[in-house]
Amino acid sequence: MTDSLLQHHQYGKRAIRLVHVTRDGDRHELTDLDVDVTLTGEFEETYLTGANAGVLPTDSQKNTVYAFARQHGVQRIEDFALLLARHFVRAHETVKRARIGISRHHWDRITPQHSFVRSEGELRTVTVTHDAGKTWVVGGLTGLRLLNSTGSEFKDFPRDEYTTLPEAGDRILATSVSAGWRYEGTRGDWDAWHGKIRAALVTAFTETYSRSLQQTLYAMGEKALAACPAIAEIRLALPNQHHIAVDLSPFGLDNPNSVFVATEQPYGLIEGALMREGAVGADAAWW
Numbered sequence: 474m475t476d477s478l479l480q481h482h483q484y485g486k487r488a489i490r491l492v493h494v495t496r497d498g499d500r501h502e503l504t505d506l507d508v509d510v511t512l513t514g515e516f517e518e519t520y521l522t523g524a525n526a527g528v529l530p531t532d533s534q535k536n537t538v539y540a541f542a543r544q545h546g547v548q549r550i551e552d553f554a555l556l557l558a559r560h561f562v563r564a565h566e567t568v569k570r571a572r573i574g575i576s577r578h579h580w581d582r583i584t585p586q587h588s589f590v591r592s593e594g595e596l597r598t599v600t601v602t603h604d605a606g607k608t609w610v611v612g613g614l615t616g617l618r619l620l621n622s623t624g625s626e627f628k629d630f631p632r633d634e635y636t637t638l639p640e641a642g643d644r645i646l647a648t649s650v651s652a653g654w655r656y657e658g659t660r661g662d663w664d665a666w667h668g669k670i671r672a673a674l675v676t677a678f679t680e681t682y683s684r685s686l687q688q689t690l691y692a693m694g695e696k697a698l699a700a701c702p703a704i705a706e707i708r709l710a711l712p713n714q715h716h717i718a719v720d721l722s723p724f725g726l727d728n729p730n731s732v733f734v735a736t737e738q739p740y741g742l743i744e745g746a747l748m749r750e751g752a753v754g755a756d757a758a759w760w
């Protein structure tokens with residue numbers, strides 16, 4: 474046997490599918506969540522010898538999520554994640570840090586009472602990390618698809634022997650936003666704050682005349698920080714969903730920037746993080 478050290482370990486349950494219905498008479502509220510639980514702590518023994526005395530089964534973790542949903546409701550995912558993270562650390566001595574990630578699928582009401590249609594793509598997300606010293610709440614969203622059909626260019630980039638990209642003076646700019654933002658505190662008006670930040674991201678995307686998606690990213694982050702004083706930092710990942718004008722000349726047709734092929738792969742990925750001036754970083758809050 475070679476000498477080896479267990480360097481890092483964590484475990485938990487992924488993709489706990491939870492659908493919760495609140496019945497207010499005939500009118501129902503639907504909440505549809507994917508919940509991830511990750512625990513770190515004193516679990517070396519089971520890795521080294523298979524002794525499970527300190528190992529809270531992932532099955533019990535899953536059951537806790539369902540039981541807490543019944544007992545406490547799930548209306549605001551930020552509060553539900555805080556509740557679960559604190560519970561695992563408080564209730565189990567071997568658990569030193571708990572991280573709860575939740576993504577919420579959005580359903581739109583199609584009758585006044587109890588019928589819904591799922592709006593595809595966009596998820597509201599939260600990651601709560603809790604240990605003896607601190608609790609961090611990172612709110613966010615993924616799959617927010619945005620497109621500007623003008624107001625975007627990409628020019629003046631360096632050209633080398635491999636450059637074929639033409640300069641674009643008027644191109645389509647399209648992306649699917651992934652954003653995470655770290656709140657300063659653990660109490661808040663989560664729904665309103667999420668709404669303000671989402672609106673700021675959309676407004677900055679639509680209102681910025683874009684010379685690069687990088688510039689647009691910065692404008693989005695800046696507007697989000699301005700819109701919600703409760704957040705200290707924001708991280709954004711913006712895939713550049715390229716739309717390429719189709720060459721219609723073989724068919725004797727022109728293409729005055731009206732027919733495009735929307736390509737999925739490969740795509741550019743533009744990432745950036747903005748911190749409010751004077752705020753203190755918190756790497757442990759992020760994956």
Ligand SMILES: O=c1[nH]c(=O)c2[nH]c(=O)[nH]c2[nH]1
Pocket residue numbers: 627638684685686687713741
């Ligand atoms: O906004 C852009 N940023 C880039 O870095 C880039 N690179 C590329 O090929 N197209 C684009 N567009």
